[in-house]
Amino acid sequence: MLKQRVITAVVLLAILLPALFWRTPEPFLAVAVVLIGAGGWEFARLNGCGSVASIAMGAACVVLCAVAWWLGWAEQPLPGLWLAAGIVWTVAGAALLRLGVAGWPGIPRALRLVGGLAALWLAWLAVAQARVTGVNFLLSVLVLVWVADIGAYFAGRTFGLKFTRNKLAPSISPGKSWEGVWGGVVGVLLLAAGWIAGDRQWGADVPSLYTRLVGQGWAWLLAGALYLSAMSVAGDLVESLVKRSAGAKDSSALLPGHGGVLDRVDALLPTLPLAMMLASLSTP
Numbered sequence: 001m002l003k004q005r006v007i008t009a010v011v012l013l014a015i016l017l018p019a020l021f022w023r024t025p026e027p028f029l030a031v032a033v034v035l036i037g038a039g040g041w042e043f044a045r046l047n048g049c050g051s052v053a054s055i056a057m058g059a060a061c062v063v064l065c066a067v068a069w070w071l072g073w074a075e076q077p078l079p080g081l082w083l084a085a086g087i088v089w090t091v092a093g094a095a096l097l098r099l100g101v102a103g104w105p106g107i108p109r110a111l112r113l114v115g116g117l118a119a120l121w122l123a124w125l126a127v128a129q130a131r132v133t134g135v136n137f138l139l140s141v142l143v144l145v146w147v148a149d150i151g152a153y154f155a156g157r158t159f160g161l162k163f164t165r166n167k168l169a170p171s172i173s174p175g176k177s178w179e180g181v182w183g184g185v186v187g188v189l190l191l192a193a194g195w196i197a198g199d200r201q202w203g204a205d206v207p208s209l210y211t212r213l214v215g216q217g218w219a220w221l222l223a224g225a226l227y228l229s230a231m232s233v234a235g236d237l238v239e240s241l242v243k244r245s246a247g248a249k250d251s252s253a254l255l256p257g258h259g260g261v262l263d264r265v266d267a268l269l270p271t272l273p274l275a276m277m278l279a280s281l282s283t284p
Helices: 002-020 026-046 051-070 079-106 109-133 135-159 178-202 209-214 218-246 261-265 268-282
Strands: 167-169 173-177
Touching: 002 026, 026 051, 026 109, 026 218, 026 261, 051 109, 079 109, 079 218, 079 268, 109 135, 109 268, 135 173, 135 178, 135 209, 135 218, 135 268, 167 178, 167 218, 173 178, 173 218, 178 209, 178 218, 209 218, 209 268, 218 268
Parallel strands: none
Antiparallel strands: 167 173
């Protein structure tokens, strides 16, 4: 298993890193389209669709992304769209977690598929706009999710249930604790402070998300970091809810040793569009 994980990680990095740092955004946007299409296929399968319908879902994701790309939306400010996405993700995420695993099948499948399609498409458009904005900006969002996850893992293992009696969401993801959540938040705050210092020290041509937020004041940065950290956890839990409802351990076996695409991008699905929302609200 470890050998598979390492090989898969090396292959992914060999594809993603050159695309990310290419002089133009197009290669990275193309790779992101492929990943989103795969995520759409996985989501349909997790919701009981057959092979044809699942492929159609993946194709629909690719088509929507391609149309937005062709229309030039990756390069256009869309503050209204990001604000709407932020509101919907916050409300829908809270509602889904309240419904729990048992409540997911009660939602009409057509509505579930449309919601999944919209979430995947918005994530692609957000990552496309972030890459067009600049690598420093995009990385500051991606690393936020990774640091929140790593901080939550180590804080959960070290302090889990030592300060609180209840787990975060035992029926959805039994391993998660509130101590882990706060460990992730602390990690994100430290990351933000360090990234802001780095932007100022080296005079980044494109400011990071954190530098944009702190431009509106430290309170705005703190609120934004807390919000994004919480929503990254929500994205993880929502995907776990969908998998548990389907009786699946992983979203697929597309990435040997790592599960599926959705297993790797679940926390990014809400975080990317919400980061774009905060960035647009922080623009002078």
